Amino acid sequence: MSSSVLVRAPGRVNLIGEHTDYNDGLAMPAAIDRFTAVEITPVPGRRLYAFSEHFQEFAELDLDFPEVPRNTAWSNYVFGVALKLEASGIRLQGARLRIRSDLPIGAGLSSSAALEVAVARAMLECSGVSMEPLDVARICQRAEHEFAGTRCGIMDQFAACFGVAGNALLLDCRSLSFQPVPLPERVSLVIANSMVRRELASSVYNDRRAECEQFPSKAALRDVTASELEACRDVLPEVIYRRCRHVVSENERVIEAAAALRNRDVLRFGELMYESHRSLREDFEVSCDELDLLVDLARRAPGVYGSRMTGGGLGGCTISLVDTERVEEFCRILRKGYTKTGHSFEVYVCSAADGCFAKV
Numbered sequence: 596m597s598s599s600v601l602v603r604a605p606g607r608v609n610l611i612g613e614h615t616d617y618n619d620g621l622a623m624p625a626a627i628d629r630f631t632a633v634e635i636t637p638v639p640g641r642r643l644y645a646f647s648e649h650f651q652e653f654a655e656l657d658l659d660f661p662e663v664p665r666n667t668a669w670s671n672y673v674f675g676v677a678l679k680l681e682a683s684g685i686r687l688q689g690a691r692l693r694i695r696s697d698l699p700i701g702a703g704l705s706s707s708a709a710l711e712v713a714v715a716r717a718m719l720e721c722s723g724v725s726m727e728p729l730d731v732a733r734i735c736q737r738a739e740h741e742f743a744g745t746r747c748g749i750m751d752q753f754a755a756c757f758g759v760a761g762n763a764l765l766l767d768c769r770s771l772s773f774q775p776v777p778l779p780e781r782v783s784l785v786i787a788n789s790m791v792r793r794e795l796a797s798s799v800y801n802d803r804r805a806e807c808e809q810f811p812s813k814a815a816l817r818d819v820t821a822s823e824l825e826a827c828r829d830v831l832p833e834v835i836y837r838r839c840r841h842v843v844s845e846n847e848r849v850i851e852a853a854a855a856l857r858n859r860d861v862l863r864f865g866e867l868m869y870e871s872h873r874s875l876r877e878d879f880e881v882s883c884d885e886l887d888l889l890v891d892l893a894r895r896a897p898g899v900y901g902s903r904m905t906g907g908g909l910g911g912c913t914i915s916l917v918d919t920e921r922v923e924e925f926c927r928i929l930r931k932g933y934t935k936t937g938h939s940f941e942v943y944v945c946s947a948a949d950g951c952f953a954k955v
Contacts (some may be wrong), residue, residue: 601633603713604950605630610905611871617771632694633716635720641657641658645670646694658687671743672738675711675921694716702912703911707743712951713755746800762947786943810839840874861901879908883909884911893913902914
């Protein structure tokens, strides 16, 4: 490659199936039409020069003598991906990368995964190397584990690679197989940003993962049925039981939600979204007052089928399914009701988009 190439990777919203991915469970993400873009230009040698338009910062890495501080700086996502690609046996070309995005940072819309996937695809293009999208997703996940300190599942990177326009993805996070599930026509994905900032690596995210791993004698909570969980209730600490109950019941909700979409039963799908939020609030304890308020406002608004928090929680966004003709009214209701929190507020009306790689 002798000239610049522009690569875009989408953010994602998770319609249902929260905190199930790292438990080998089921989830239903959708890539959205907000993106991180990386413009890459090859340069001689083995040095990477990156510039973030959002942070207005430059960063540099010598691939032959890499020294990357391990914190949550934006450049660690970039260079972490580069080093994991190199560790997989790919020799990367030196390059200049210019990064821009219309995804809000720290809002639970997977801005980090979009950055990782866009950087990986750009560096592969620049170096003249092809790689299967699933391998890209895995490398990006490992980069986030090792260089950002977040033990995330693979759902976010997977959605950024495999999104299908107009569809959610019914994703099996163990087999990494998926089925596109058509979203209803005349229904919009409305994302409300609480503007309560999340810091997953330093929050309870990793704690929740550790709590989920305390169920005895099973490889993952994916393997636990509701009856098995109830049989263990007396021997589990109450907190661990509730964490596990969320994951077990959430997997069941994902299966039912996929059936509801296939049957065009958006009302039932919406009911499952509300059930999911209640479980995340009460059993998994990753909601917050601001997210609860947004969901309550949505529940009372006309034309709303369902609403829930989305992403890791403790701030970030809610996702609501809204009749397209009532979206403007819905946004006004949210803005009016949210003013009492004292927080600023943003809303994004989105549709399901294709992933960074060609759709299946």
